Amino acid sequence: MTPSSALKTDRYELTMLEAALRDGTAARPCVFELFTRRLSGGRRFGVVAGTGRLLSLLREFRFGEEELRYLRDADVVDAATLRHLEAYRFRGTIRGYREGELYFPGSPVLTVEGTFADAVVLETLALSVLNHDSAIATAASRMSIAAGERPLAEMGSRRAADDSAVAAARAAFIAGFGATSNLEAGRRWGIPTMGTAAHAWTLLHDSEEDAFRAQIEALGTGTTLLVDTYDIRAGVETAIRVAGTGLGGVRIDSGDLPIVAAAVREQLDGLGATGTRITVTSDLDEYAIAALAASPVDAYGVGTSVVTGSGYPTASMIYKLVARQGADGGWISVAKASADKASKGGRKAAFRILADGVAQSETVVVSDGFEELGGSQEHPGGRALQVVFVDHGEIDASSEGHAGTVAARAHHLRVREELPVRALALSRSDPAIPTVYVDAE
Amino acid sequence: MTPSSALKTDRYELTMLEAALRDGTAARPCVFELFTRRLSGGRRFGVVAGTGRLLSLLREFRFGEEELRYLRDADVVDAATLRHLEAYRFRGTIRGYREGELYFPGSPVLTVEGTFADAVVLETLALSVLNHDSAIATAASRMSIAAGERPLAEMGSRRAADDSAVAAARAAFIAGFGATSNLEAGRRWGIPTMGTAAHAWTLLHDSEEDAFRAQIEALGTGTTLLVDTYDIRAGVETAIRVAGTGLGGVRIDSGDLPIVAAAVREQLDGLGATGTRITVTSDLDEYAIAALAASPVDAYGVGTSVVTGSGYPTASMIYKLVARQGADGGWISVAKASADKASKGGRKAAFRILADGVAQSETVVVSDGFEELGGSQEHPGGRALQVVFVDHGEIDASSEGHAGTVAARAHHLRVREELPVRALALSRSDPAIPTVYVDAE
Structure with missing residues (x-):
């Protein structure tokens, strides 16, 4: 056919x-x-x-x-x-x-x-x-302007119909996003893809530490660890203890981001992990991104709001x-x-x-x-x-x-x-x- | 492949x-x-x-x-x-x-x-x-409840990505819509399809009368004529003059619908076209449908709001x-x-x-x-x-x-x-x- x-x-x-x-x-x-x-x-x-x-x-x-x-x-x-x-x-x-x-x-x-x-x-x-x-x-371009030089990834596939998700990844890329989580968009349009682990990864293991160790074993210390499954402060401490100060990044997917990002940056710096990057991914839209401009955030992941045109x-x-x-x-x-x-x-x-x-x-x-x-x-x-x-x-x-x-x-x-x-x-x-x-x- | x-x-x-x-x-x-x-x-x-x-x-x-x-x-x-x-x-x-x-x-x-x-x-x-x-x-079910016994058709394909439009037609049908304009949804899911003519049909002809005559010639007097390309009152008059009082229906795609629907009904009845149905299709959502409950409307066509989940x-x-x-x-x-x-x-x-x-x-x-x-x-x-x-x-x-x-x-x-x-x-x-x-x- x-x-x-x-x-x-x-x-x-x-x-x-x-x-x-x-x-x-x-x-x-x-x-x-x-x-x-x-x-x-x-x-x-x-x-x-x-x-x-x-x-x-x-x-x-x-x-x-x-x-x-x-x-x-x-x-x-x-x-x-x-x-x-x-x-x-x-x-x-x-x-x-x-x-x-x-x-x-x-x-x-x-x-x-x-x-x-x-x-x-x-x-x-x-x-x-x-x-x-x-x-x-149009929505993605506004987010890209708000993000300035910071990298911006589209990760909203789960909030768009299966084929539109692929199209949305492409449209966001055209408007300034740098990457997508959607593998089909990677294959079909050559868009860089990103992503490391979800909360399920941590919950699958007997402890957060086990989960982090296994992820680093598989993906290297350059990976990004998701630190908010239980307690963010404990998660960050565990992440650096397991990975060392060379850890690539941590991801935060919940909480009041300006406050949490500042606290995590201070904690990371205090632990000596000054090069570990902070990615935030919790319910971001162009306004939330703009509000984080002065926060120590290194990268944004945007889901629902970009694939639904932010309203x-x-x-x-x-x-x-x-x-x-x-x-x-x-x-x-x-x-x-x-x-x-x-x-x-x-x-x-x-x-x-x-x-x-x-x-x-x-x-x-x-x-x-x-x-x-x-x-x-x-x-x-x-x-x-x-x-x-x-x-x-x-x-x-x-x-x-x-x-x-x-x-x-x-x-x-x-x-x-x-x-x-x-x-x-x-x-x-x-x-x-x-x-x-x-x-x- | x-x-x-x-x-x-x-x-x-x-x-x-x-x-x-x-x-x-x-x-x-x-x-x-x-x-x-x-x-x-x-x-x-x-x-x-x-x-x-x-x-x-x-x-x-x-x-x-x-x-x-x-x-x-x-x-x-x-x-x-x-x-x-x-x-x-x-x-x-x-x-x-x-x-x-x-x-x-x-x-x-x-x-x-x-x-x-x-x-x-x-x-x-x-x-x-x-x-x-x-x-x-979920949005479609609310619209279907608001429409009560009156037929409701989904016609929003143009406001949804190409494949989601097909999925949206299916979801709306499941939630109580009776038909869709989308032919692929008709083929793939067996959903009844509907639709007769757009404004382009009238504009293609040298006069509204020519357009109506040609449509009736092709599709029979049971068809629905779109009467709002120029002046609705003149459009209705022309429609009945051309089709006779047995015209199937008229469609209205603009204007203040409660007022327009009442005026068109009165005009149709005055012309003897008491069985000619009125379909309205202008920017409807569940609230607009509910507001038309007491108006002499026979059928609704819903576009943007249903395929985008009404907000x-x-x-x-x-x-x-x-x-x-x-x-x-x-x-x-x-x-x-x-x-x-x-x-x-x-x-x-x-x-x-x-x-x-x-x-x-x-x-x-x-x-x-x-x-x-x-x-x-x-x-x-x-x-x-x-x-x-x-x-x-x-x-x-x-x-x-x-x-x-x-x-x-x-x-x-x-x-x-x-x-x-x-x-x-x-x-x-x-x-x-x-x-x-x-x-x-």
């Missing part, structure tokens, strides 16, 4: 396809845009993540025998639509923000061009991947038809008109306007006439934000796999430097820069 | 395994327990979901050539551990709450018995699946060693002692105590001596809550696939009837029934 992502799709995409094949609109050239109307949670910027994953899933977006059988047996669409789907592959063009790029309300994060039939069926998959991964990356587990990106050809072949900008969910029609190009290297605005050039935007990836004082991911059905592989993940991380860390200082605060506020719409000439 | 779930595992499980193989503790018989210390968000009950999915993933929990190559190349564990993993299959016993069952703080939702080596490596996968799926099911995207279940054999072969109850994260050691059996069919308490019988609990699945006035899912490595298939999903839903709807009335309120409160620990004789 060939893996297929094609049924990770809302039924109505295929229902619309059926109706469009019947009335001839399936062949109409269309532009769909993936964007958000707002940043969730008063965040000052968003971080695009998931693009590399989406492109790999797009390669598997095929309706094979098993998918077609289900659609037929469940009477989802008619025979003509099944024949269309059997031959389906995306032949359109996708451009969008590089993975790791920042985004703001109205940023055209992904632009999908093709016939209605080609483009409409990608809605659910594109949103699933980008909404989840971007939500995680905002999904971005609010939507996938909207913004332009299409009419019956006469002319382009028409379109948009939903409802008061509370209005959006801006037209094809768009986007630029980050910089002054002295600092972002000033997200400038979105909107075209009604349409064609003139084809090659316009230049704007005075601006960095062009969109690149081509899929060119008439040909997927550019450079965003995928290990290399794409590493490139996305590097891109994120680079463009984050362009943010104005006010963007780095954790409190709720407006987007760090305004989105400015400009009509194409 | 054979699918494997084995690397969906935190690195430290394998690091502990390596150390345990070296010091001989790997062979110690152990009891791990999956439970929660609290219900997230002041919820009055939790709903167990994911068990069927977990058991299917357990079948794939094998370290094949690709998994072993990664572990070797990334230097995760030593050669002896790789040899152990190559031969690994879970040979222990797993019992736990039926899928769809309610749970409370301390409920032994899953009990995994086996050697340390057998049981420790399942921690991450078991928690990933049960924490996610139970969080969704609580993960349950807080943990996987802890609670008992093990000592060097002398005697059983020892164990537990972490830290003040803020204490737990209760010992092997447990659980019963829902009922009076006149109404739940009174979650009674957890704890054994230090251990053996006497082996067959004790009876308690006066109580319904035994645990069943055997895996017996010495043999997985009972009845929880898996379509049949397992349907059975879980039926079980949930049945046991929900046992809840006291106060459990059905949506506001934050204490668990609906207390958890009572009883020592085994």
Whole structure:
């Protein structure tokens, strides 16, 4: 059975396809845009993540025998639509923000061009991947900023569904985390993995000392010992007695961390273990990390809060038809008109306007006439934000796999430097820069 | 390449395994327990979901050539551990709450018995699946209670990562939803699917009327027309003019729903379309559904809030060693002692105590001596809550696939009837029934 992502799709995409094949609109050239109307949670910027994953899933977006059988047996669409789907592959063009790029309300994060039939069926998959991964990356970037130079590891797999955990590890890495506990993320995306022992390790043994001795025997004195199964002070004393002052690190997973970290540092130093590092892992989020900035903590491990987007587990990106050809072949900008969910029609190009290297605005050039935007990836004082991911059905592989993940991380860390200082605060506020719409000439 | 779930595992499980193989503790018989210390968000009950999915993933929990190559190349564990993993299959016993069952703080939702080596490596996968799926099911059950007899559909795939969306659809179905928009969930779990058209369908056409005509042509007058792309009043008028008074339904995806629903009902009735149903889908959660109870709404579609657990995207279940054999072969109850994260050691059996069919308490019988609990699945006035899912490595298939999903839903709807009335309120409160620990004789 060939893996297929094609049924990770809302039924109505295929229902619309059926109706469009019947009335001839399936062949109409269309532009769909993936964007958000707002940043969730008063965040000052968003971080695009998931693009590399989406492109790999797009390669598997095929309706094979098993998918077609289900659609037929469940009477989802008619025979003509099944024949269309059997031959389906995306032949359109996708451009969008590089993975790791920042985004703001109205940023055209992904632009999908093709016939209605080609483009409409990608809605659910594109949103699933980008909404989840971007939500995680946005939260992770804030944590990474709060952690500063201290290493930060993602260890939240147990608090995310099995496959999302792998995706979350990737998104966190792109946004500045240095490692993950998730081995599948290590294999699939080349992310460094970390981890030594849980409380069960200590409880398995007749004493904490037995457990520590066995761990050091197996993993060496450079390992990190978990010291809070019983009493932290006694745990630290035992750890150094067993390992010596060359012990790599201790991990604390409970307690009031600023107080506990200070006490443990003092104890370690008093025992001569001045080089033994302190890792803390108890219910951290960006605020707790920031509150530990002045504490003698050497590394952070973050679980639940990063894999659940620290209160905002999904971005609010939507996938909207913004332009299409009419019956006469002319382009028409379109948009939903409802008061509370209005959006801006037209094809768009986007630029980050910089002054002295600092972002000033997200400038979105909107075209009604349409064609003139084809090659316009230049704007005075601006960095062009969109690149081509899929060119008439040909997927550019450079965003995928290990290399794409590493490139996305590097891109994120680079463009984050362009943010104005006010963007780095954790409190709720407006987007760090305004989105400015400009009509194409 | 054979699918494997084995690397969906935190690195430290394998690091502990390596150390345990070296010091001989790997062979110690152990009891791990999956439970929660609290219900997230002041919820009055939790709903167990994911068990069927977990058991299917357990079948794939094998370290094949690709998994072993990664572990070797990334230097995760030593050669002896790789040899152990190559031969690994879970040979222990797993019992736990039926899928769809309610749970409370301390409920032994899953009990995994086996050697340390057998049981420790399942921690991450078991928690990933049960924490996610139970969080969704818990939120979904509240929505299902709020919706009463009105049909409720899950349509949040775009707001959850691609694979979690499929799992979320399943969890929502188990907790009382009647359908999903997600086709993969339809194929994989036999869940009914629904959906007709998005705003893009209307925008694709030169007029709303053209769009409605084409949809009816393709899907019949029984279809549901989305009437809020431009002006709802005009949309409803057009819908009935085009479809006639036999139109199946209209869908409203924006606006102040109580007001809009009442106006649309009045308009439909005035036009003679008294049988045309109104489906609302705009940013619903359990509170919004409850607020619409007196409105003329016929069906609900819920997106973001259900797939993100309505503010609580993960349950807080943990996987802890609670008992093990000592060097002398005697059983020892164990537990972490830290003040803020204490737990209760010992092997447990659980019963829902009922009076006149109404739940009174979650009674957890704890054994230090251990053996006497082996067959004790009876308690006066109580319904035994645990069943055997895996017996010495043999997985009972009845929880898996379509049949397992349907059975879980039926079980949930049945046991929900046992809840006291106060459990059905949506506001934050204490668990609906207390958890009572009883020592085994």
